[in-house]
Amino acid sequence: MISPRIDRSTRVILQGISGRAGRLHSRLMREYGTNIVAGVSPPKDINEINGIPLFPDCASAVKATGATVSVALVGAYDLLEAMREAVAAGIKMIVTPTEGMPVHDALKAKRLTQQAGVLWIGGSTPGMAVAEVAKLGFLPDVSLKSGALGLMSKSGTLSYEAGFRLAQGGIGTSVWIGVGGDPVKGVRYSDLVPFYAQDKQTRGVLIIGEIGGRDEEDFADALKTHAFAKPVFALIAGRTAPEGVSMGHAGALTYGNHGGYASKRAALENAGVRVFSSLNEMAEKIADVF
Amino acid sequence: MYLLEHDAKQLLARHGIPSPQGCLLTAPDAGSQLPPGPWVVKAQITVGGRGKAGLIKKAVTANEVAETTAAIIGQQAKGRTVRAVRVEQQVQGAGEAYISMLLDPAAAGVRIIMAAQGGMEIEALPPNALHMVTVAPEAATLAAAAEKLAASFDGATGKALAEAGRAMADAFITTEALLIEINPLFVHNDGSWVAGDAKFVTDDSALPRQPEQHALLADSNGPYVETALKDTHGCDYVVVDPAGEIALLTTGAGLSMMLIDEMRAAGLKPYNFLDIRTGGLRGETRRLISVLQWMHQGPNVQVMLINVFAGITDLGEFARLLVSALRDVPEFKVPVVARLAGNGMETARTVLVEAGITLHNDLDAALAEVRGHLKGRK
Numbered sequence: 001m002i003s004p005r006i007d008r009s010t011r012v013i014l015q016g017i018s019g020r021a022g023r024l025h026s027r028l029m030r031e032y033g034t035n036i037v038a039g040v041s042p043p044k045d046i047n048e049i050n051g052i053p054l055f056p057d058c059a060s061a062v063k064a065t066g067a068t069v070s071v072a073l074v075g076a077y078d079l080l081e082a083m084r085e086a087v088a089a090g091i092k093m094i095v096t097p098t099e100g101m102p103v104h105d106a107l108k109a110k111r112l113t114q115q116a117g118v119l120w121i122g123g124s125t126p127g128m129a130v131a132e133v134a135k136l137g138f139l140p141d142v143s144l145k146s147g148a149l150g151l152m153s154k155s156g157t158l159s160y161e162a163g164f165r166l167a168q169g170g171i172g173t174s175v176w177i178g179v180g181g182d183p184v185k186g187v188r189y190s191d192l193v194p195f196y197a198q199d200k201q202t203r204g205v206l207i208i209g210e211i212g213g214r215d216e217e218d219f220a221d222a223l224k225t226h227a228f229a230k231p232v233f234a235l236i237a238g239r240t241a242p243e244g245v246s247m248g249h250a251g252a253l254t255y256g257n258h259g260g261y262a263s264k265r266a267a268l269e270n271a272g273v274r275v276f277s278s279l280n281e282m283a284e285k286i287a288d289v290f
Numbered sequence: 291m292y293l294l295e296h297d298a299k300q301l302l303a304r305h306g307i308p309s310p311q312g313c314l315l316t317a318p319d320a321g322s323q324l325p326p327g328p329w330v331v332k333a334q335i336t337v338g339g340r341g342k343a344g345l346i347k348k349a350v351t352a353n354e355v356a357e358t359t360a361a362i363i364g365q366q367a368k369g370r371t372v373r374a375v376r377v378e379q380q381v382q383g384a385g386e387a388y389i390s391m392l393l394d395p396a397a398a399g400v401r402i403i404m405a406a407q408g409g410m411e412i413e414a415l416p417p418n419a420l421h422m423v424t425v426a427p428e429a430a431t432l433a434a435a436a437e438k439l440a441a442s443f444d445g446a447t448g449k450a451l452a453e454a455g456r457a458m459a460d461a462f463i464t465t466e467a468l469l470i471e472i473n474p475l476f477v478h479n480d481g482s483w484v485a486g487d488a489k490f491v492t493d494d495s496a497l498p499r500q501p502e503q504h505a506l507l508a509d510s511n512g513p514y515v516e517t518a519l520k521d522t523h524g525c526d527y528v529v530v531d532p533a534g535e536i537a538l539l540t541t542g543a544g545l546s547m548m549l550i551d552e553m554r555a556a557g558l559k560p561y562n563f564l565d566i567r568t569g570g571l572r573g574e575t576r577r578l579i580s581v582l583q584w585m586h587q588g589p590n591v592q593v594m595l596i597n598v599f600a601g602i603t604d605l606g607e608f609a610r611l612l613v614s615a616l617r618d619v620p621e622f623k624v625p626v627v628a629r630l631a632g633n634g635m636e637t638a639r640t641v642l643v644e645a646g647i648t649l650h651n652d653l654d655a656a657l658a659e660v661r662g663h664l665k666g667r668k
Binding site for chain 2: 024028076077100101102103104107108110111114126138139140142143153154155156157158159160161164181183184185188190208210211213214215218235237238239240241242243244245246247248249250252253277278279280
């Protein structure tokens with residue numbers, strides 16, 4: 001897996017730049033420091049948006065700019081095709097904030113990116129950021145303060161709130177990765193354990209999880225497998241959510257013994273993770289030990 | 291969607307997986323539409339452990355069916371109310387096996403699980419009783435893998451698992467399923483089989499291209515009310531406690547879930563979960579108006595708490611839309627407590643103060659004010 005650590009020299013293209021979200025976020029990302037070198041958009045009368053040159057397809061954008069990273073802001077049903085195009089063009093890391101990608105499309109996208117050695121962050125991800133350096137996606141600037149805490153989250157808003165409170169308490173983040181709220185996602189918490197283990201800026205890791213799936217349990221296993229030596233913290237949403245209903249995120253669905261809170265908390269605690277019950281507790285206790 | 295067993299079985303039947311004859315009853319019935327008896331009467335509710343909860347009962351006479359139906363309908367389990375039962379012909383003299391197909395998110399494939407014993411939760415079986423394999427999410431590959439896995443079982447069980455596996459492979463891919471589990475799979479001595487129980491979880495994101503699943507949303511007050519609301523209104527709304535006292539106007543799935551957990555831990559009773567998606571309001575009040583109308587239906591709702599953390603959304607615009615929506619739903623008269631943080635906070639404060647709403651920066655302070663509005667509490 002390639003490193004998710006981006007910097008201001010990382011060349012980024014934006015697929016779907018001419019849409020509403022593409023126009024807004026290309027500007028916000030660029031203002032933050034992200035080196036957006038090209039936008040991909042069906043040919044129209046314009047040849048640039050927010051000062052970013054447009055190309056009709058990924059291949060020509062990559063050829064002209066040497067970009068290695070793509071942020072795809074296209075419709076849920078167009079996402080698989082956009083990812084195929086990006087992978088074929090030689091992109092090495094793709095961030096897909098779009099919500100509502102069909103799960104069977106996500107299975108295909110995951111196989112495609114795995115086989116090509118491409119790092120996929122998403123779907124339904126708020127994005128990722130190296131605080132005070134560059135960001136890909138929607139992470140709000142007020143929550144981003146540079147520091148030593150690695151942060152991974154399924155949820156956008158809960159991580160914004162957590163990052164904001166931590167920043168207010170003086171705790172900043174190193175590399176923040178929104179893994180996203182879909183049941184089948186690209187990179188998962190467990191895949192990123194080796195990265196955070198070797199990342200020099202990172203001195204501890206916080207995961208913001210939620211009910212549904214087995215990502216938190218697999219993360220706990222990976223901590224043990226890799227003998228992860230930095231302190232790990234967790235906050236898990238949905239302890240009191242009703243069974244059998246998706247809670248906003250497609251992945252946040254429990255049925256029977258599947259995906260419940262208790263199993264996640266037990267697995268994490270068993271791997272030495274400090275699991276918090278509230279945002280306040282999280283902000284206070286991390287500030288105490290960090 | 292986690293489908294009700296009855297819907298799951300009807301959908302599976304269309305994809306070559308038969309079940310015992312059965313019908314859906316929403317009220318006791320003297321027996322005109324019943325299949326041949328004896329019967330089993332099964333509560334239609336999407337929570338596990340129905341048997342242990344007394345929500346699955348056998349019946350020998352049509353009168354017993356009517357009595358059992360009357361007794362089961364209206365019962366509650368894990369916050370959900372039983373609105374219907376499936377009355378099904380009992381299967382006698384058959385063995386019970388297990389088969390399921392489910393997503394394997396780590397391997398980006400579909401996992402097939404088979405066992406010669408069924409009827410209990412698979413967690414209760416010894417691990418070596420479960421035969422499993424994960425393969426690519428493609429119909430022919432899945433069918434071939436299911437047949438191969440079934441070949442490790444003897445006689446009638448092997449024959450039934452192979453046939454059911456082939457049919458399930460096609461159903462799983464065609465319906466874009468997340469999980470299909472048949473437990474028990476009733477197997478007769480000659481290898482013929484039917485699905486005893488069916489658990490079927492479909493992908494809400496695929497609904498626009500799955501018309502037979504989309505049709506299940508036709509009754510907007512039916513069993514899939516949350517999915518129907520999302521389909522129509524573009525936001526996620528779940529009544530988490532029909533007797534709840536605090537309506538929540540919130541955005542973001544994770545933050546909204548966490549707020550509910552924290553409020554409950556503090557002894558408060560939230561009425562609903564909401565991810566309104568402020569980014570999708572697009573300057574219109576329509577979605578906010580609908581949400582306020584739904585909240586008004588909560589019989590015990592005494593106060594509304596707004597909690598929005600705005601990374602990108604402009605809170606000033608949100609506050610204006612909110613005040614306008616509140617004006618358009620005058621019947622919803624409860625006090626409003628707001629906690630906003632992020633972009634455009636100062637404009638939002640001006641707009642809300644003019645409308646008589648106190649704005650808090652701090653969630654704990656907002657919760658303290660919420661508490662003050664609850665009747666009969668300190």
